[in-house]
Amino acid sequence: MTDRQQPGFLEAIEQAGLLVEIWEHFPENMFLIRVEGPDFLVEAANPKMTELFGQDCSGKRLHDFLPWSVAEEVVAHYRECLRQDAPLRYEEHATFHDARGQEREGHWLTLLVPVHDPNGTITHLFGVSQNVTELRLARASLERYNRDLEAVVDERTRALNAVNQQLQEANRQLEALASSDTLTGVGNRRHFQAGAEREMERARRHGGALSLLMFDLDGFKSINDQDGHAAGDAVLRKVAASVQTTLRANDLFARYGGDEFVLLLPDTPLAAARQMGERLRTQVQEDAGVALSLGGAGFEAADTQLEMLVQRADAEVLAAKRARKAK
Known part of the structure; x- marks a missing residue:
């Protein structure tokens, strides 16, 4: 063709x-x-x-x-x-x-x-x-929507994370307030009791040594009466700060009430605890200018409650005070 x-x-x-x-x-x-x-x-x-x-x-x-x-x-x-x-x-x-x-x-x-x-x-x-213009426009619209949605999600996620951080910080602060003595910053009585009961259970289960020291300040009432409560508060803070410089990481230290303080020493026999108590007495005298009346108690198998150790240590504190007055 x-x-x-x-x-x-x-x-x-x-x-x-x-x-x-x-x-x-x-x-x-x-x-x-x-x-x-x-x-x-x-x-x-x-x-x-x-x-x-x-x-x-x-x-x-x-x-x-x-x-x-x-x-x-x-x-x-x-x-x-x-x-x-x-x-x-x-x-x-x-x-x-x-x-x-x-x-x-x-x-x-x-x-x-x-x-x-x-x-x-x-x-x-x-x-x-x-x-494919309409398809392209629809896809672009969907992509914009997804980007906008992701931006909203990211913004709300950041806001939620910020709120969660604030809540966590608030919870930490509340926990610190609930477990700390507001005057001295050391543990309070409730916090000490909870920690001590856990240590007693551990000692009971594993047979480890556990000792408790209790002390109060000699002549503290006179300080308050003569110099005022502000001066008394300052002394309490000095005492707490002085004791904290000698503590180990797992020791429990708390203000038990008034001018009474307690110290729980895990894995520590009573004899070693008494030696530590004497060192604390000297340290506090140098740092805060105040004498301590001190007592101790070692954990025994028959101790079912923390109060049993506290009573024995408190009895020694009272005995120490009587001995000072008798001199």
């Missing part, structure tokens, strides 16, 4: 009614691009594509009806399809003006298929371009 006898593209599809129907009524852009050396011309465009551009693009170069930058991007895809000599799918975004000067913008998903002559040379590129 000579070149003159070869039917044109439209003539060829007119010979097949089904192809004509597809070409005329396909809801997306269909087009045939003729390859002319380094250039590309629109040989045919279906009605949907003609409607998009508002003009018949047949016989025109892409640069004739598209902005230069847009045309260059499209041509780059055409050249890539030629280079690969294989179908090429890509998505493109374009903004252009139709024949009436109306600005058109959108996103298209395009499939290019190279068409060969009998010699295997690519003569045309057949393309189908689907308008």
Whole structure:
């Protein structure tokens, strides 16, 4: 068949009614691009594509009806399809003006298929371009919504974490207030009792040594009466600070009431506890200028309550006071 006898593209599809129907009524852009050396011309465009551009693009170069930058991007895809000599799918975004000067913008998903002559040379590129603008806009809207939602979640998470930190700090402060003596800063009676009972149970279970020291300040009432309660409070704070400098990490120290203090010494026999008591007496005398009356008690198997140790130690404190007065 000579070149003159070869039917044109439209003539060829007119010979097949089904192809004509597809070409005329396909809801997306269909087009045939003729390859002319380094250039590309629109040989045919279906009605949907003609409607998009508002003009018949047949016989025109892409640069004739598209902005230069847009045309260059499209041509780059055409050249890539030629280079690969294989179908090429890509998505493109374009903004252009139709024949009436109306600005058109959108996103298209395009499939290019190279068409060969009998010699295997690519003569045309057949393309189908689907308008995915609405899908793109919906996706962008969803992505914005997700970003906004993530921002809200992050903000609320940070706010919640801040509140949790504040609550934790408040709880720590409340726990400290509940377990500390407000005047001296050492443990209070309730905190001491809870810790001492745990240590007694441990000593009972494992048979370890456990000792309790109790002391109060000699002449403390006279300090309050002569110098005032502020002076008495200052002495109590000095005594507590002095004792704390000699404590081990697992020792329990508390203000038991008034000018009475208790000290629980885990893993410490009573004899060693008494020696420590004498060192405390000397230390407090140097630091706070006040004498101590001191008593001790060692944990025994029959001790079912902390008060039993406290009573024995307190009895020694009273005995020490009587002995001082008798001198």
